[in-house]
Amino acid sequence: MDRKKLIVGNWKMNKTVQEATVLTLKFKKELKDLKKSEVVFCPPFIDICAVAKGLQETNLKLGAQNVFYEEEGAFTGEISPLMLKGFCEYVIIGHSERRIYLSETDKMVAKKVAVVLAHDMTPIICVGETLHENENGLGKRVAIGQVEAALHLVTTSEVKDVVISYEPVWAIGTGKACDPEQAEKMIKSIRESISMLYGKKMGDAVKILYGGSVDKKNVAFYLKRKEVDGVLVGGSSVVFDEFVGIVGAAEKI
Numbered sequence: 001m002d003r004k005k006l007i008v009g010n011w012k013m014n015k016t017v018q019e020a021t022v023l024t025l026k027f028k029k030e031l032k033d034l035k036k037s038e039v040v041f042c043p044p045f046i047d048i049c050a051v052a053k054g055l056q057e058t059n060l061k062l063g064a065q066n067v068f069y070e071e072e073g074a075f076t077g078e079i080s081p082l083m084l085k086g087f088c089e090y091v092i093i094g095h096s097e098r099r100i101y102l103s104e105t106d107k108m109v110a111k112k113v114a115v116v117l118a119h120d121m122t123p124i125i126c127v128g129e130t131l132h133e134n135e136n137g138l139g140k141r142v143a144i145g146q147v148e149a150a151l152h153l154v155t156t157s158e159v160k161d162v163v164i165s166y167e168p169v170w171a172i173g174t175g176k177a178c179d180p181e182q183a184e185k186m187i188k189s190i191r192e193s194i195s196m197l198y199g200k201k202m203g204d205a206v207k208i209l210y211g212g213s214v215d216k217k218n219v220a221f222y223l224k225r226k227e228v229d230g231v232l233v234g235g236s237s238v239v240f241d242e243f244v245g246i247v248g249a250a251e252k253i
């Protein structure tokens with residue numbers, strides 16, 4: 001597919017406001033004139049204002065790592081889509097770390113996806129199987145099941161507006177990246193299932209990324225695959241040289 005590669009940096013629970021400010025300015029200086037890639041930083045909530053300020057007058061985009069599915073009210077500790085709107089173009093939804101450590105369910109994921117779309121932001125829906133599921137040959141079924149559940153409240157015409165990230169749990173933060181050919185196969189299967197449910201036009205339009213131990217050395221192997229529309233980067237996104245290397249590789253594809 002001939003379109004810009006999407007490179008998403010998920011900073012996870014890293015960087016204080018001061019550290020985020022310094023890192024953003026370094027990225028701003030280095031990542032100029034991007035032609036072949038779209039770069040999104042997803043810092044922790046508390047850093048969002050500082051990073052937004054740092055990214056002013058650049059083409060670099062901002063995203064959040066999560067959101068709540070109500071607009072306001074008695075939901076202690078949560079952040080509403082209204083609060084993110086205006087700062088963020090993207091919101092990561094259903095990351096496996098939230099599904100595992102914070103008991104986020106498919107139903108919550110579906111509600112969050114719907115609310116993000118309703119506020120004109122792009123959800124990046126994370127799906128992927130655990131090692132146990134993978135070893136039992138359930139990878140495809142689990143990942144596609146999570147995609148279908150996440151799109152439950154989305155209308156057919158909105159499907160093109162979501163981004164999906166295939167992230168096998170066993171590859172996240174482990175240094176054991178998924179074989180690029182396997183990742184592409186899974187992404188192709190996800191696309192086919194979307195085409196079957198919502199029509200080929202939607203299946204072709206939806207961007208599908210790979211995530212899991214992506215670094216500057218292996219990123220090109222994913223980005224060269226035609227089904228892979230980009231990468232979601234965790235650990236390497238907060239290491240300056242690594243992330244600059246990743247974006248540099250995307251610009252050369």
Ligand code: PGA
Nearest residue numbers: 172173211212213234235
């Ligand atoms: P990782 O994380 O790059 O550190 O493996 C990926 C992710 O969280 O999606």
